[in-house]
Amino acid sequence: MATFERDHCVLNHVLFHIIIASTFFLSLKITASPTTEAQVLVKWKNSLVYTPFLNSWSLSNIHNLCSSWDAVVCDKTTNTTVSEIYLSGFDLSGTLHGLDFASLPNLTHLDLNHNSFIGSIPPQIGSLSKLIFLDFGSNNFSGTVPYEMGHLRELEYLSFYDNSFNGAISYQVISLPKVCYLDFGLNYFASPPHWSDYSCMPSLTHLDLSSNSFTPEFPSFIMKCHNLTFLDLSQNYFNGTIPESLYTNLAKLQYLNLSGCGMEGPLSSNISKLSNLKELGMGDNNFTGPIPMEIGFIAGLQILELHNISARGEIPSSLGQLMQLRFLDLGGNFLNSSIPLELGSCIHLTCLDLSGNNLSGPLPFSLSNLTKLSELVLSYNSISGQLSASLISNWTELISLQLQQNLLTGKVPPEIGLFKKIQYLLLYSNEFSGPIPKEIGSMREMISLDFSENNFSGTIPSTILNLTNIELIDLFMNEITGTIPREIGNLKSLFYFDVEKNNLEGELPNSIAQLTGLKYFSVFSNNLSGSIFSFSRLANLIFLDLSKNNLSGRIPIDCETFNTSSLKILNLSHNNLAGIIPQCLGTLPSLTVLDLHMNNLCGTLPRIFPKGNVLDTIKLNGNFLEGALPKSLAHCTKLQVLDVGENSIEDTFPSWLGLLQELQVLILRANKFYGTFSNSSNIRDAHAFPKLRVFDVSNNYFSGSLPISFLKNFQGMMNVNYTQTGLQYMSANSSGYRSYFASIVVNMKDQPVELVKILMTFTTIDLSNNLLEGEIPQIIGEIDSLKGLNLSHNRISGTIPQTLGNLRNLEWLDLSWNQIRGEIPLALTNLNFLSVLNVSQNQLEGAIPTGGQFNTFQNDSYGGNEMLCGFPLSKSCSGNEDNERTSSSLTFEDEETFGFGWKPVAVGYACGVVVGVLLGCYFFYTGNPQWLARFLGIRISNKSVRKKNKRKNRVHARS
Structure with missing residues (x-):
């Protein structure tokens, strides 16, 4: 036993010394000198791409590693080895692969946050066994996280x-x-x-x-x-x-x-x-389902975000128990209650957002208790009532008040001037009335003021000039009178100004030219007069709309100093501008819309439209322009709308425009174009005008036959998917603000009707008032999405082709004042949407078909055809029923030919009685289509009529 104990003690003694020795040698292995660590760090620094703030990391300064190297902290006990490296925000770039982690054994903190490091994390990082803090945040590291990081057991x-x-x-x-x-x-x-x-x-x-x-x-x-x-x-x-x-x-x-x-x-x-919980975001x-009322039992809740979660029902009144609540966002749901009174108990609220729900009723007076509110967003609801002075007087900390898209009424109280800190005041799309309070001039921090789409009256208060930080002023669609303040140019931060659709008068202040940051400016549809301010040097201008006023003089552009390279939409239409069009308008690199129609401009079109331009709309109609169309228009490869109607342009048909694959609207009406529709540019027919939907070359001197080679390739008028397209309108959205909608004028029963917006499904062909002859080509029947066809006032002969019955979407058809003979095809009774028909002044004969829309047309649809008989004419067809041609005489084969049986005809008849009587009878009898304009969202262009009368000497008499 003694021998065993002695041997055991000897063994323990030996093991003890082995452990001590091992520890000593291990410490020799992992202990690094300051010189070694400095060399490692400098080597890594030199491997980096960019090291602007590490100048102190230098081998010449190696002995001061722990005292003067930036971002380096040494061990506090020994002050010899590196323990912490803090490089957050040093703007470094490169990788970690040049850093020898094993040579930094005592490192406890490594902070590389907010730099531009790239690459993967080296597996050797697992050797930093003492690491406590590691931050790789906000860099560009990639790849997977190495499993060796699992060795960092002290982290x-x-x-x-x-x-x-x-x-x-x-x-x-x-x-x-x-x-x-x-x-x-x-x-x-x-x-x-x-x-x-x-x-x-x-x-x-x-x-x-x-x-x-x-x-x-x-x-x-x-x-x-x-x-x-x-x-x-x-x-x-x-x-x-x-x-x-x-x-x-x-x-x-x-x-x-x-x-x-x-x-x-x-x-x-x-x-x-x-x-x-203090913060809850879902x-x-x-x-x-509803928002559970139990949320109101989380007493310490300070932030509650439940926006866009499809919540329904009421806003829980229990939320009023959250006495520490600072931020409440329930926006974008389907909540349909009134605003609960109990929310007024959340007196620490700084932000309340209930926007985009179905909330109704007035604003509860208890909200006046929310004296710490900096943001109140109740927009896009159905909140009604008025803003009382007692309700809003305590909201003196407001920075943003958003009440737009509600049903609020009455005057805005002058106490709104107490909002000294307000920056965003958005009240648009309500029913506010009365004057704009002059007290808004005390809101010196204001950035955005939007009172558009209300019923405000009176003048623009002069105190608005006190808002020296204002960037946006939007008073669109109100009843504001008076003038634009002359000193508006003092608002140096202003970039958006919109007073469209008001009753402003006077002149445009010249000081507007001082608004160097101006991007959007619109005074569309007012009564402004005088000349236009010089906008040549407004380098940031994107959208300029001065249309529908009484402005006169020349377009104030000096092409030598023109600096508005950012201009995208220029609309000066419907004024009294005179002089020539500045040639440099065709060369603006960002311009998408050039609209100068309905003025008194003369001279020629701009001759240079350079390659690479982005124009998609050119409207110059209703002026006095002359000369030929410039061939450089072929460079406008993005062009969708070209309207040069009602000028004095003299040229042959510009078949080369068929190269413009995006062109949808081509209007050459009422000019001096002449010759045939020959393809003089040798464009392959299959590639010409593939997207054209509006083709109006009426009131010119074109001769020869109808343009068959082009008509058969009007793919934009064939097989239109109405379900997919829906109620979409042609617009140019490139301004980034309100959309520009192209308008056109179409002639229906010799009445100019302006379509303020062009439906994507709107298609029409107007070849009227020319010298065209020959027969109506069968190919027209393939343009099956056509809504309007006008071939009147020509010399067309032959018969009406049966294939016109294929135009199932046709709404008006005018073949009057030609030399067409034969009978009216029964196939036309298949046109269930046809509301306007005029075949008068031809050589037609036989019985007028009955049934469908033909039961709604009146005598003037058929006048001047001596051989026609039957309803609605007083002339009967010999009284023999066998000779009467009605829709019931269609055979089964006829129905199969046109793809139409008796059931759709019956449905069409019902529609026809209603639509036809309204659009036909009333329209023709009264000669006053204003009711139609209100019904269809169109308006009769009185100014167009004025221009038309002014050019009566150009209208060709047709026999």
Whole structure:
């Protein structure tokens, strides 16, 4: 026994010395000198691409590593080895692969946040066994996170936030025992095979997995993280309902964000078990049902975001119990109650957003208690009543007040001037009336003032000139009178000014030319007069609309100094401008819309339209322009609308315009075009005018036969998908502000009707008032989406082709004043939408068909055809019923030919009686289509009539 004990002691003694020796040698291995560490850091620095703030890292300064090297901290006990490196925001770029981590064994803190590092994380980082703090956030790292990071057993803080990491998060990384802060947010991490295989780090209190590519399983391991106080899973692709265990297992949560996760199902009433919550975000999900009243029991809640979650029902009155609530966002839901009085008890609210719901009723007076409000957003509801002075007087901290798109009425009280801090005041699309309060001049911080689409009257208050920080003034569509303040040019920050559709008079102030930051300016449809301010030097101008006023003089552009290269939309139409069109308008690099129609401009069109221009709309109609069309228009490859009608342009048919593959509207009406429609440019017929939908060459001197070679390729008028297109209008949206809508004038029964907007499904061909001859080509019957066809006042002969019965969408047809003979085809009774028909002054004969829309047409549709008989003419067809031609005489074969049986005809007849009587009888009998304009959203162009009368000497007499 003694021998055993002695041997045991000897063994212990030997082992002790072996351990001591091993420890000594190991310490020799891992202990690095300051010289070695300095060399390692300098070597890494030299491998980086950009190091603007690391000049102190130099081998010449090697002995001062711990005292004078920026961003380096040495061990406090020895002051010889590097323990902490803080490079956050040093604007560094490069990789980590030049850094020898093994030579920094005592490193505890490494902060590389907010730089421009790229590449992957080297596996050698796992050798930093003493590391406590590691921040890679806000860089451009990519690749997967190496599993060797699981060796960092002392790590407490780890952030990968805002990089491009991908792949699954390894088990080794997510199970570090001491980590309390873990941030994987804003990367491309994907879900591992089974979240349930993961165990939660016992010390974890902060977990951010937001804005990644996690799908679709909710990370179940989180339910084991009982110490979590912060959890952000927002902006991922989970689905299903929130696990009930979240509410019971994570009772310590103070911050929970599940916004934009695709979560479904009802919000659980168990949410109140998260009694320590201060911030709750669940917006942008697909929850169903009401907002649970139990949310109001989370007494310490300060921020509540439930926007866009499809919530229905009432706003819970229990929210009034959240006495610490500072931010409440319930916008974008289907809440249909009134605003509960109890919200007035949340006296610490700084932001209240209830926008985009179905809320109704007046604003409760209790909201006057919310004296700390900086943002109140109640827009896009049906809130009614008035803004009382007593209600708004306490909102003196407001920075943003958004009440637009409601039903508010009455005057805006002068107490609104108490909003000294207000920057955004948006009251548009309500029913406010009375004058704009002059007290707005005291809102010196104002940036955006939008009172548009109301019933404000009176003048623009001169105090508006006190708003020296104002950027946007929008008074569109009110009843404002008076003038634009002359000193408006003093508002140096102004970039948006819109007073469209008011009753302003006087002249445009010249000081507007001083607004160097101006981007959008519109005074459309007022009574302004005088000349136009010089806008040649407004380099930032994008949208300029001065149309529908009484402006005169020349277009104030000096092409030598013209600097408005950003101009996209220029609309000076419907004025009294004279002189020539400045040639440089065709060369502006950003211009998409050039609209100068209905003025008194003379001279020629701009001759130079350079290659690469982006013009999509050119409207110069209703002027006194001469000469030929410039061939450089062929460079306008994006052109959709070209209207040069009602001028004195003299040229042959510009077949070369067929090269413009986007052209949809071509109007050459009432000029001096002549010759035939020959394809003089040798364009392949199949490629000419493929998208054309409006073709108007009326009132010219074109001769020869109808343009068959072009008509057969008008693909834009064939097989239009009305269901897909819907009520979409042609517009130029490139200004970034209100859309510009191209308008056109069409002739219906010799009445000029202006379509203020052009439906994408609108198609018409007008060849009237020319010298055309020959027969109507059968090919027209293939243009099956055509709504209007006018061939009147020509020398067309032959018969009306049966194929016109294929034009099932046709709404008006005018073949009058020609030499057409034969009978009116029965096939035309298939045209169930035909509301206007004129075949008068021809050589037609036989019985007029009956049935369908033909029962609605009156005598003037057929006058001047001596051989026609039957209803509605007083001349009967010999009284023999066998000779009467009605729609019932169509045979089965006829019905198959036109694809129409008796049932659609019956339906069409019903429609025809209503539509035809309204659009035909009343329209023709009264000669006053104003009611039609209001019904269809069109207007009769009185100014167009004025211009037409002024040009009577140009109208050709046709026999």
